[in-house]
Amino acid sequence: MRVLLLGSAAAEGWPALFCTCDACREAWRRGGRNIRRRTSYAVNTDTLVDFGPDGYWQSVRFGIDLSRIRHLLITHSHDDHFVPAELQWRREGFSRVSGTMCLYGNQQVLDRLAAEVPETASDLKLSLELMQPGRRISAANGLTLTALEAQHAGAHETALNYVIEDGRCAVLIANDTGWWPDTTWEQIREFRLDAAVLECTYGPNRPEVREGHLGAMATVAMRDRLAALGTLRSGCRVVANHFTHNGRVLHEELCEFFQPHGIEVGWDGLELRLQPASG
Secondary structure, X not given: OEEEEEEOEOOOOEOOOOOOOHHHHHHHHHOHHHOEOXXXXXXXXXXXXXXXXXXXXXXXXOOOOHHHOOEEEOOOOOOOOEOHHHHHHHOOOOOOOOOOEEEEEOHHHHHHHHHHOOOOOOOOOEEEEEOOOOOEEEOOOOOEEEEXXXXXXXXXXXXXXXXXXXXXXXXEEEOOOOOOXXXXXXXXXXXXXXXXXXXOOOEOOOXXXXXXXXXHHHHHHHHHHHHHOOOEEEEEEEEEEOEOHHHXXXXXXXXXXXXXXXOEEOOOOOEEEOOOOOO
């Protein structure tokens, strides 16, 4: 399985739109891995996790052929992870679309699509799958998709994290969450992970945050609990991702912080090539 990080920033990007703070100015100066698009992922050649305001830019930069995408998993309806209007360009007259794409999301995601895009799912060559915590689907491309309850969006929406399996390997995508509810910790016991991409919005600047997002030490604690549950296979790659410029700690310093903990720092273009491992 191949997992490519297409973005590694929180809602505002980094450098943030319109921002003149020192952290954004320094990101402009250093460039490279300090330039962060909004968080999303490509899995193999036909699956995306989230499709936010940087989706087109990401597809061009990283060579993602959107005509081959058949599965689109959405974590939650917030604007940095889901822009329904971008899907209207699948309609006749704007694009020549050769196949159907399945969109997986919670009820708020499906409601936003219906409210903001006048065309029907059929017009857009979309099929829709309502995902709720605990639902597990065997997709047509051989992947198994399992939704986990995140602790993020509040009373009006249950945000989702996902475990994606291909029959040999498994990856956890777990950004945009605070400390998981007990039901999710119980559910994750079922899996053996070859990679885990974990929430780390506030980094070392607010290390103990666990409400809605995580700080850096909470990310370490999440990894440690996954390990204690026996969920991480030998050699499992653990990556911190989804950073806000308000965390004020740039890529190189994030690496210095996480290196002693054995956690990688996500960056736009980081590729995880997963092979079956023992353990």
